[in-house]
Amino acid sequence: MERLNYQxxxxxxxxxxxxxxxxxxxxxxxxxxxxxxxxxxxxxxIGAQLFRKEGRNLVMTETGRTVFNYADEIFSLGRELGxxxxxxAGAVSVRLSVGVSNALPKLVVYRLLEPALAAHNQVVCxxxxxxxxxxxxxxxxxxxxxxxxxxxxxxxxxxxxxPIGECGVAAFATLELxxxxxxNFPRCLDGAPLLLPTSNTALRRSLDQWLDANSLFPKIxxxxxxxxxxxxxxxxxxxxxxxxxxxxxQVEEQYGVKYIxxxxxxxxxxxxxxxxxxIKHAGVAAILESARDWLV
DNA sequence: AGAGCATAACGTGTATTGCG
DNA sequence: CGCAATACACGTTATGCTCT
Numbered sequence: 557m558e559r560l561n562y563q564x565x566x567x568x569x570x571x572x573x574x575x576x577x578x579x580x581x582x583x584x585x586x587x588x589x590x591x592x593x594x595x596x597x598x599x600x601x602i603g604a605q606l607f608r609k610e611g612r613n614l615v616m617t618e619t620g621r622t623v624f625n626y627a628d629e630i631f632s633l634g635r636e637l638g639x640x641x642x643x644x645a646g647a648v649s650v651r652l653s654v655g656v657s658n659a660l661p662k663l664v665v666y667r668l669l670e671p672a673l674a675a676h677n678q679v680v681c682x683x684x685x686x687x688x689x690x691x692x693x694x695x696x697x698x699x700x701x702x703x704x705x706x707x708x709x710x711x712x713x714x715x716x717x718x719p720i721g722e723c724g725v726a727a728f729a730t731l732e733l734x735x736x737x738x739x740n741f742p743r744c745l746d747g748a749p750l751l752l753p754t755s756n757t758a759l760r761r762s763l764d765q766w767l768d769a770n771s772l773f774p775k776i777x778x779x780x781x782x783x784x785x786x787x788x789x790x791x792x793x794x795x796x797x798x799x800x801x802x803x804x805x806q807v808e809e810q811y812g813v814k815y816i817x818x819x820x821x822x823x824x825x826x827x828x829x830x831x832x833x834x835i836k837h838a839g840v841a842a843i844l845e846s847a848r849d850w851l852v
Numbered sequence: 853a854g855a856g857c858a859t860a861a862c863g864t865g866t867a868t869t870g871c872g
Numbered sequence: 873c874g875c876a877a878t879a880c881a882c883g884t885t886a887t888g889c890t891c892t
Contacts, residue, residue: 563881576857577858578855578856584882587884587885588857588858588883589857589858589884589885589886590882592856592858593859593883596858596879597881597882609857609891612891613856613891744865759868
């Protein structure tokens with residue numbers, strides 16, 4: 557193969573991102589046959605097909621996906637370079653696009669992001685299921701994903717887990733419920749109204765084990781995937797709910813609820829998941845560094 | 853019929869080569 | 873060194889094919 561033609565790579569990358577030659581050509585301000593032809597030349601030069609036709613559309617081949625992942629890093633680094641140069645000139649800040657698993661406690665997410673905000677990064681948060689956010693990683697829809705469980709991606713997916721830390725989990729409820737359930741904890745939870753995260757979350761699996769180990773059979777009032785919604789249920793008095801001890805004060809203040817007790821042997825882990833083994837984004841590095849101060 | 857992509861034919865700008 | 877010829881890359885429009 558001759559030397560890599562970055563112009564070809566750029567066209568290919570745009571076609572892959574835009575999902576077609578026509579859309580890419582519109583975006584690049586070129587004629588459709590130009591893009592089509594240049595990609596054919598690129599394919600000939602690397603000796604492999606990057607797209608195959610499916611109906612009227614193009615889909616990436618295995619090789620195409622591999623090339624795309626590299627192109628994505630190459631051109632996102634280029635963007636970072638552009639931002640860094642602009643910053644030097646005192647202009648715009650670096651943008652940090654973050655995927656937040658909707659099971660994660662929002663107060664924890666905020667504390668994690670504080671150093672990035674303090675460094676004047678422009679933070680963009682996308683909240684969704686972890687699986688969907690992870691699918692965005694290789695195509696750089698997001699710079700990193702916060703999750704409460706490590707990703708186990710496909711063999712070809714370049715996904716790297718960076719453990720941030722862990723903290724204990726405590727039970728909270730409205731004042732009325734807290735006074736009823738704070739004595740003889742955790743036995744008092746037997747038959748108590750409980751709000752739990754849905755079973756697709758890591759915290760729920762830990763809580764199920766904990767309930768089993770303590771032979772507790774609470775009355776599960778609701779299962780809520782979104783942690784903020786779960787706390788809203790709790791704040792309205794629907795039942796006892798669990799939240800990380802690291803944000804105890806903030807939970808009590810923001811939701812007007814009371815701490816009952818910490819759950820023995822239960823912890824919640826937090827991970828930053830990126831598409832690169834090495835953290836290159838200064839904002840991400842700052843987040844991981846800062847989390848060491850308040851997470852175990 | 854219309855959308856999306858590929859191919860053919862051709863124009864233009866730039867790099868390379870050969871010669872005086 | 874300067875200039876013309878040539879090669880090459882990359883762009884265009886026109887058109888055809890396939891699929892929905």
